[in-house]
Amino acid sequence: MTESSRTGQDAVDAITAQWYAVRPELETAPMAVFGRIYRISRAMADATERVYERHGISRGEFDVIGTLRRSGEPYTLSPRQLSATLMLTSGGMTGRLDKLEKAGLLGRSPDPHDRRGLQVTLTERGLELVDAAVVAGLEVQRAALTGFSDEEVDVLSGLLRRLLGAVQ
Known part of the structure; x- marks a missing residue:
């Protein structure tokens, strides 16, 4: 101690x-x-x-595939949507997408609704990996909160929500 x-x-x-x-x-x-x-x-x-x-990914890479996963089926967003959600420049997003595509975790294809646009889609391998990684990440977070009751966690979350609102 x-x-x-x-x-x-x-x-x-x-x-x-x-x-x-x-x-x-x-x-x-x-x-x-x-x-x-x-x-x-x-x-x-x-x-x-x-x-x-x-799981073979970085936090930033998790953020990309996690955002695709959270978007729901068909787990597809444009690079612009991903950049806006993750507050990344287009250059930063391109680097992450290149690495994730090379690893077989996502694919890029032409946007059928915009000849100039692209769509980014989570692959089956990416879906399996992000589902495992999110569970593992939540286990770490849950372990950090083991000394708190469910009610205390709710109170803490509410107080932090108020604080976040005050500083944004």
Whole structure:
């Protein structure tokens, strides 16, 4: 057991205490909230990245095939739709699509409704992989929440939704 887990203190408490020592007039509660959100986000991003790597994909690649999967059958979107959803430039999207197509996880074909457009479609192999990867990613997230009741998770989710709305 670490000292921080015995005392209920964490690294963010140490940082805010240091600020209090040199600038006691500062109200550091926002720093404590966002410091913890940042550290949680980094830790969970690293953990899910490791899970996706076991499936042979990166987080960014999961985002592409996950977006296609969430779109429902026939699991097809245009590169523009994918770019907008994932907030990527067309160049960034092209690189991901090239790699995923080479791996056999998606295919590109002409858009039958727009001679100049393309459609990106999840392959059967891509569908199987994303279905396995999403389950594995959710297991990591669920494990991080094991110390919370279902009601606490709902409250936390609601509070974070409000906070996200305030900062967007």
